[in-house]
Amino acid sequence: MQRRFLFSALFSASVVCLGLPHAMAQGATPLRVLTHGSFDLSKDLLAAFEKDAGVKLEIIKAGDAGEMVNKLILTRANPIADVVFGIDNTLAPRAGAADILEPYTGPAAERKAVAELPKGLVPVDYGYVNLNIDKAWFAKKGLALPKSLADLSQPAYAKLLVVQNPATSSPGQAFMLATIAGLGEEGAFDWWKHMRGNGVKVVKGWSEAYYTEFSRNGGAYPIVVSYTSSPAAEVFYSKEKISESPTANLFLKGGVFRQIEGVALVKGGNPAAKEAAGRFIEFLRSAPAQEGLQTTMWVFPAEAGASRVEVIKQHAAEPSTFDELKAPLTEAQSKAWLQRWTKTVLK
Known part of the structure; x- marks a missing residue:
């Protein structure tokens, strides 16, 4: 998408x-x-x-x-x-x-x-934009799942996350807003700054992130910004009849946004x-x-x-909590945050 x-x-x-x-x-x-x-x-x-x-x-x-x-x-x-x-x-x-x-x-x-x-x-x-993980990758590596966004900025999780550019992608924007809602504006952009140093991969849209960069589909990144329903879709579209999804949701504070x-x-x-x-x-x-x-x-x-x-x-459990902005998003605020994100992560 x-x-x-x-x-x-x-x-x-x-x-x-x-x-x-x-x-x-x-x-x-x-x-x-x-x-x-x-x-x-x-x-x-x-x-x-x-x-x-x-x-x-x-x-x-x-x-x-x-x-x-x-x-x-x-x-x-x-x-x-x-x-x-x-x-x-x-x-x-x-x-x-x-x-x-x-x-x-x-x-x-x-x-x-x-x-x-x-x-x-x-x-x-x-629906909910959140983090999806490749279960087989984590099992093979023996790496514990991150319990917070802060964990993802640590060296053990370097170069594991692929996200969409919020300026060009709806789920990318939703995830950026989730970080702001959950961590506060300053906390969110401080996290993004650390993620840049920890090798976060940024792509233009969901399809590229999920079908090219996500390790489940042959890419190098076992954590991807996607949807709560993505594990259900994996089961639904599987060529083999499977009863358990090969992917799972991570519901982390600052990492779940309801659209x-x-x-x-x-x-x-x-x-x-x-x-x-x-x-x-x-x-x-x-x-x-x-x-x-x-x-x-x-x-x-x-x-x-x-x-x-x-x-x-x-296979599409709803999160018990999600992150909401304290005030309705205005076009001016959206533009300001997108500019700040671009400067923090890409420039």
Whole structure:
């Protein structure tokens, strides 16, 4: 899930038009849905929604979630979508300040969710960015697992951690924010300074970190910034039938951040599609969608009381605690921290 801002690709977002029977498609209302590149629900689910709502979905994938928000801001005079999915709790302040969302007041917005977002965004899912470890590597080396972020800055753990650049990656930004929330700003950047000296590896995005640099996949780093659900995905996608994940989560203070994703109406969207956009919001909070997203986007359902699929229940434990910022993240604060991180770790 490499999510980075690509300004040159601003007007080249991929558009996926789902197939409806020709006669229905001809008379169906087009509904433009802007998402980040990691949006993934089964074609059967989306096709069933199209048939039920009498619409033709145009899924516009815009790369990273930050890039997606920037596209909405830059095109607000002539919106490119009617509904947007994927604005999370780190990006909600930017979207609110830019006034690009229109309040939705349907049933899904009124029901309490497991994880809440600022008004205007209806929560759809949530998950946790944290550290994953390669269990076989640690067993082979006979090295104890770190019990704190401070441990990771010690010589015994030199050159073991790979992270994503927070300026180019959503999980990278979330992990940086976790360190600030858990250690305090000065403590966090002092830790990052020590990690630079201890050989932390920085890459652009999640895919490169997990599939290239992580020792589980042939790389040299047995600790990677990933997701709580990653061990479950390892079991789900394994070619052999395994009952235990080869990776595990490390829930360390300053190393766990909760991301909450939501859906919203786009301000100035096509009035003729507004009813369909509302139905799409309700659909994302419906039982079939809340179940389906667990093994396609590897997140937890936001709908209170939604059932968990078995692989999630068995292999994606939620942390008992996580690190939250004391105040809502503003765009100015985000930029300041990114600049400080870059200066501390890369320059």
